[in-house]
């Protein structure tokens with residue numbers, strides 16, 4: 541497995557396709573950490589429990605945004621191909637496409653670059669910025685995993 545070389549940066553600019561806001565079964569669920577839940581609850585001015593009750597689902601102990609059958613995998617917050625909760629969007633959405641699991645050449649070339657039209661567009665995202673995203677993604681995954689244990693008790 542070869543890691544993507546991002547020393548010279550990677551061109552990326554969101555093209556508003558909304559593709560990253562459509563799940564393909566459990567791949568693509570918008571998983572939420574306790575920090576994400578708090579940000580949402582504060583922004584919606586409701587308690588975390590209320591937010592979870594109205595907008596979340598739990599699969600295998602993981603909390604994620606609810607999937608509605610009539611939306612064909614589209615995020616509940618995707619409106620006219622735009623994120624309607626942009627200010628409080630979860631870490632997973634903030635760090636896309638620079639996730640640790642995406643940074644190997646097979647995944648990047650055969651999946652991410654094909655499904656995300658923003659890759660290769662716009663100006664280069666510097667390697668330091670990519671590192672920050674990867675660090676945030678790592679931290680986010682740890683928080684999500686830790687939270688899973690709570691929900692499995």
Ligand code: SF4
Nearest residue numbers: 561615617618623633
């Ligand atoms: S929260 Fe916003 S950015 Fe994240 S998947 Fe939903 S619509 Fe897309």
